[in-house]
Amino acid sequence: EPEVTQTPSHQVTQMGQEVILRCVPISNHLYFYWYRQILGQKVEFLVSFYNNEISEKSEIFDDQFSVERPDGSNFTLKIRSTKLEDSAMYFCARQAVSTEAFFGQGTRLTVV
């Protein structure tokens, strides 16, 4: 059973459109992360979210990106105006403080 569930599994969108990727933790963890992996490249950290606010973000996480936990359960990553280079696998991960990170199954985002 996955630690977190991500939806959708695959999203195709046109350049310039907004996308929202969703993550639903199985248990009530406080720390959540978004990572991405461009095809053939390494997994890269995007942002961490703790206690309903951003605790850390990378240079990749610019103004086009935002995260929120709108209903106290789902955890979302929004890309406001997608670019071709946003095409990647996006992974949500949950982690308790100072322990291992467990990844969801990922959302494959294809920007055309």
Added chain:
Amino acid sequence: QKEVEQNSGPLSVPEGAIASLNCTYSDRGSQSFFWYRQYSGKSPELIMSIYSNGDKEDGRFTAQLNKASQYVSLLIRDSQPSDSATYLCAVRKDSSYKLIFGSGTRLLVRP
């Protein structure tokens, strides 16, 4: 200098052999070390974590950490074809909770 370096491989071993995967890191502030397995098109799956110098064994897997040499390794005993995957090394600094990944080593286990 890359923060976490791994040989991209592929590392090819026969079934039943020991596979040895290596990883070096540049930041001495790194405190936690992880090995993930990733099958093509899938998400990273945690195999091992190690936090102190020495060896840590879990079934067929042994993680080894040498902080003085900034080196962490993963040994897979009795390798099986199902172990064929990309193995990702990840480190976490004491000052941050994010994981920094290497590019991964592709392992091929020949039947």
